Structures are given as structure tokens and as C-alpha cells.
Amino acid sequence: MKRLSRILLTALAAVLTVSLAACGSGVKVAYVLPEGASGSAPASGSYEPYEQVVLPTAEATKDHAQQVGWQDAGGSYFANGSTLTVGTADITLTAVFQAKELIRSFCENPGTMDMTAMGKGLIGPTAAYTIFYADGTWTADAEGQASFSHFEGTWALSDGGELSMVLSEQDGVERNSDVEVTSDGKTFTYTLTHPGDRGGMKNHVNHISAYALITAYNAELGASVPVPEEPSFTVEFVSGKENAAGDTAPVSGRLGETVTMPECGFTRDGAEFTGWKADSVTYQPGDPFTVQGYDVTVTAQWSDDSQGGWGF
CATH class of the missing domain: 2.60.40 (Immunoglobulin-like)
Incomplete structure (x- = not known):
């Protein structure tokens, strides 16, 4: 009987030791870098369940991209500096990189009216200026309470400094159509179009300085496209x-x-x-x-x- 009691006490002590060790280790949050990234991920940490963690920025780089946030195994995205509430299971967060913004176009407003003072916000679309990214992609948005649209595409500069653009997708619909780009020697001009909310089409005329675009392109990509005189x-x-x-x-x-x-x-x-x-x-x-x-x-x-x- 005494032998059995000693065995039970020993087993109970082992269980308590394991339980206390588990409580002491907490929930682990680990950070990893995706393939193609170089540098170092932040050190892993252990936290109590439901503790809040401010997500750090990784000291890491990726070609023509910057680290902007983290993604968990379920696909949820968390920006750098945002707060994550730890659950009861260990978490592995993978660094998310976004292509560097190279330059933005100037866009003529197609008829937006700011009715914020009347509690109506923007009536009609805001001008769909274009953001050019260093990985050869671009996006544009016409936003507002009505008649808005989202554009995505690719762009390239020729060795001679000519800009070409392709509209890959508009409002979730695949397009893969060329964007007509004209140049007067100092400015590239093109138009993004979408249906208006009262019929007809909304034309967003975009302009971008050839000097500014080519200068930014050469600096980021180490290219040597001839730069025109600053106009x-x-x-x-x-x-x-x-x-x-x-x-x-x-x-x-x-x-x-x-x-x-x-x-x-x-x-x-x-x-x-x-x-x-x-x-x-x-x-x-x-x-x-x-x-x-x-x-x-x-x-x-x-x-x-x-x-x-x-x-x-």
C-alpha cells in the first residue's frame, strides 16, 4: 500500500511539474521570412493567452519591395505596428512585402463634387491617379459614393525611355488590354475610363513627368535609361x-x-x-x-x- 502511495505521489508530482512548465512557457509567437527575402526576422516571444502584442518591423529586404506587415497561417494580415491578441495556440507569422512605390501620376478630376459639408461626402468619383510600383505594376482607384472603379496593370520603360502600360484587371474583371500612352517629350499622358453612374463614361486623364519617372526608375532599379532635361x-x-x-x-x-x-x-x-x-x-x-x-x-x-x- 505504501509502495502504491509513493507511485501515485510521484506521478502526481510529475504531472504538476509538466503543467507548471507548460504554463511558464506561454504561447509562442514566431516570425519568419518568405522565400526571396534576406535579413533577419524578429526574435520569437512567449506570451500569456489573450495578451496583446505590438507587431514589429523585420530588418529584412526583398528586391524592390519593403516589409509592411505579417500574415498568419489562416491568411489574416496584420500591419507593422498593429496589435495582435494572442490566443491559446502558438502562432507563426510570415513577413509580407509590398513593392516599393516609385511615383504617382497627376490626374485631372472628372467631375467630383465634395459634399462633405452637407453630410454626403464625395459625389461622383475622385480622380483616379496612378501609383507606379518598382516591380512593374500599377494601381489606380476612382473612389466616392457613386461611380467608382479599381484598376490594376503592368508598366515598362523601353531602353529609349518610352512608357508602355497594360490594363490587366478592372473591377475584378480580366482585361489584358494596352493603355494608349502619348508623349509630348516631357509628359506621358493616358486615360483610364469607367462607366458613370448617370450614363456615359468617366474619363480620368493622367499625366506623369517623363523626367521624374525615368529618374526614379533609374535610381531604384540601377538602370541607365536616358533622362530628359528637367522641364x-x-x-x-x-x-x-x-x-x-x-x-x-x-x-x-x-x-x-x-x-x-x-x-x-x-x-x-x-x-x-x-x-x-x-x-x-x-x-x-x-x-x-x-x-x-x-x-x-x-x-x-x-x-x-x-x-x-x-x-x-
């Missing part, structure tokens, strides 16, 4: 009315520089000048204006301009 872009002022007299001199500057909106040199009988309109934004004389990567025409606004219609 100046013109901001031209027009009256917008046939019965206007006078003139307003254009101004110019390089991409990203700031110029000052001038006083209006136009006059009209029976109407007062109310501002300068570039795309969908109205400026007053003296306001700063950032030079875009293309020549811009700014139109005078007048007190008798019609305010009817939604414009989209």
Missing part, C-alpha cells in the same frame, strides 16, 4: 468667356515648385471675377499653386457663372 511646366490663364477683354500672363515652374496665383487681367461687362479654377479647385489671387507634371490651363470664374447641375 518647366506652364500654368496658362484663360477667361472662359467669349465676351471677356484683357489678358493674364502665364507663369511657369518645375514639378513640385510653388507659384502664386495672379490678379485677374480679364474684364467682363456686368460680371465680377470670383477666382481661378484648376480642375475642381478654385483659387484666389495670391494663393499658392503647386506646379504639376504637365501644362495646366486655369479658367477664370465669374459671378454670373451657372451653378446648376451636378457635373458628373
Whole structure:
């Protein structure tokens, strides 16, 4: 009987030892790098069940990409710096890399109206500017309460500096169609199109400085595509009315520089000048204006301009 008691006590002690060891080890969170990445993953850690962990950034690199987050075995994504609540099972997180953003285009607004003050947000699509990534892909989004669209595609520069683009997918539908790109020697121009919410098509005219694109491309990829001379872009002022007299001199500057909106040199009988309109934004004389990567025409606004219609 004593022998049996000793055996039972020994077994109980072993169980308690294993249980305490298990409690002490906690839940393990491990970090790993995907194939093709170099560097080091953060050290693994042990945590109590339901403890919150702030996810670190990996000291790792991948060709033309940056580490932006983590993915678990179930496919859930967590951004760097976000908080993960640990469960009761060990977790392995794999680093997620995103292609580096190389440059963004400038896009003419196709008729969006900002009705935030009336509690309606953006009516119609925002301008679908394009983000060019270093891995040869691009994306664009026309967002808003109505008439929006998502574009994805690929792009390439020839040895001579010519831009080509393919629309691979639009709103989840495979397209694989060429995007027509034109150039005036200093700016690439192309149009992204989608159906409007009131019929017709919405045309998002995009412009990108050839100098800026090729410079960024060469720097990131170690290429040697000939870089054109850095151009100046013109901001031209027009009256917008046939019965206007006078003139307003254009101004110019390089991409990203700031110029000052001038006083209006136009006059009209029976109407007062109310501002300068570039795309969908109205400026007053003296306001700063950032030079875009293309020549811009700014139109005078007048007190008798019609305010009817939604414009989209």
C-alpha cells in the first residue's frame, strides 16, 4: 500500500511539474521570412493567452519591395505596428512585402463634387491617379459614393525611355488590354475610363513627368535609361468667356515648385471675377499653386457663372 502511495505521489508530482512548465512557457509567437527575402526576422516571444502584442518591423529586404506587415497561417494580415491578441495556440507569422512605390501620376478630376459639408461626402468619383510600383505594376482607384472603379496593370520603360502600360484587371474583371500612352517629350499622358453612374463614361486623364519617372526608375532599379532635361511646366490663364477683354500672363515652374496665383487681367461687362479654377479647385489671387507634371490651363470664374447641375 505504501509502495502504491509513493507511485501515485510521484506521478502526481510529475504531472504538476509538466503543467507548471507548460504554463511558464506561454504561447509562442514566431516570425519568419518568405522565400526571396534576406535579413533577419524578429526574435520569437512567449506570451500569456489573450495578451496583446505590438507587431514589429523585420530588418529584412526583398528586391524592390519593403516589409509592411505579417500574415498568419489562416491568411489574416496584420500591419507593422498593429496589435495582435494572442490566443491559446502558438502562432507563426510570415513577413509580407509590398513593392516599393516609385511615383504617382497627376490626374485631372472628372467631375467630383465634395459634399462633405452637407453630410454626403464625395459625389461622383475622385480622380483616379496612378501609383507606379518598382516591380512593374500599377494601381489606380476612382473612389466616392457613386461611380467608382479599381484598376490594376503592368508598366515598362523601353531602353529609349518610352512608357508602355497594360490594363490587366478592372473591377475584378480580366482585361489584358494596352493603355494608349502619348508623349509630348516631357509628359506621358493616358486615360483610364469607367462607366458613370448617370450614363456615359468617366474619363480620368493622367499625366506623369517623363523626367521624374525615368529618374526614379533609374535610381531604384540601377538602370541607365536616358533622362530628359528637367522641364518647366506652364500654368496658362484663360477667361472662359467669349465676351471677356484683357489678358493674364502665364507663369511657369518645375514639378513640385510653388507659384502664386495672379490678379485677374480679364474684364467682363456686368460680371465680377470670383477666382481661378484648376480642375475642381478654385483659387484666389495670391494663393499658392503647386506646379504639376504637365501644362495646366486655369479658367477664370465669374459671378454670373451657372451653378446648376451636378457635373458628373
